[in-house]
Amino acid sequence: MIQPVIGIIGGSGLYDIDGLEEKTWRRVETPWGDPSDELLFGRLAGVPCVFLPRHGRGHPTSPTHLNYRANIDALKRSGVTDVISLSAVGSLKAALPPGHFVVVDQFIDRSFAREKSFFGDGIVAHVSMAHPVCARLGDSLFAAARQIGLPVTRGGTYLVMEGPQFSTKAESELYRSWGCSVIGMTNMPEAKLAREAELCYATVAMVTDFDxxxxxxxxxxxxxxxxxxxxxxxxxxxxxxTVVPSLGQPRDLCPHGCDRALDNAIITAPFQRDADLLARLDAVAGRVLTG
Structure with missing residues (x-):
């Protein structure tokens, strides 16, 4: 059985988590550089939790310049098994007004200026992103949102744009024609990296305004x-x-295979693997690269 450790990534406006006990901010070093901030460790209803403000406390870092690899590595290195990503977004649908929450199930990645993988020359890996979020986490978040009376929709596509500027009207109309639900700047490559790190990951997109x-x-x-x-x-x-107590119960492996995403993903033969990259992957991919 797995004892879950819940990671929470807070987006714009969310720089702390209320109700944490035994809480302490702690610097976590990674081989990919510094994460956005120190990580806040604590317990919520007895469940171990690790909180990371995505942009740093006081919001000093833009979406393009976030060190996504360091953020995900730091969470994995801290023992996190399940990640709840909270993100401020614009709405691309009239039925999703400001104040609405969307538990998304798909992404379209239009970012272009970010490091998007832990792997590369020396150790090549290809993980599946067909279903980019963990349905188990998504179902739990949707049920919890309904329980507390939030206006919430289960399912939708999150269009990730580069920024920092907002989209043009022509772009906005294009994304609407693709059937996208919301638009934001931060959940890619975050979701891709979480999958590479074998973390269960789900996004709650919080609508602030119409695009x-x-x-x-x-x-x-x-x-x-x-x-x-x-x-x-x-x-x-x-x-x-509301959701952490249920997610924190001991569980079996993820039924959707999120925690085994690397089982057949690494292509590079052992004798060709780059030693420096191998060392950097100790937390992210140590399960399949060592032993």
Whole structure:
């Protein structure tokens, strides 16, 4: 049986988690550089949790310049088994107004200026991203959101753009024509790296406003967006407090295979593997590369 350790990645407006006991901020060093901030360790209803503010406390780092590899490695190195990713997004559908939560099940990755894999020349690996989030985690998050009365939708596609600028109206309309539900800047390559690190991962996308396709978009003030952002953050904290006790129960291996994603992914023969990269992969892929 696995004793879960719940990792929580907080997006814009979410820089701490209420209710943690025995909490301590701790620096975690990784071979990929520094994560966004120290990690907050503690227990929630007795369940071990590790919180990482994605942009750092005070939001000093832009989506493009986040060290996604260090963030995921730090969580894995800290014993995390399950990751709840909380993300502020814009809406691409009229049925998903500000304040709505979406437990997404797909991504389209339009980012282009980020390191997207732990692997590369010297150790080549290909993991499946057909189903990029853990359905077990997604189901639990949806049930918990319904339990506390949040406006929530199960399923949807998150379009990840590079930024830091927002999309043009033509781009926004294009993404709508693709059937995307929400748009944001941070969940790729985060989800890809979580899969490579064999972490169960799920995203709760929290709508702050309509993207620029919407006819009322230009009338939305910064104050209104910030107001929704802060309200969403409060609701996200309540959601985390609600879902963690059930996710923290001892469990078997993930029925969807998230924690075994590397079983058949590594292509490079042992005699060709780069020693330096092998050392850097100790936390992420040690299960299949050592022993």
């Amino acid at each position: 620029c396709w919407h006819p009322d978009h230009d009338h939305v003030t910064v104050e209104a967006v910030v107001r929704v952002l802060l309200a969403n953050a409060d609701h996200a904290r309540t959601l985390v407090r």
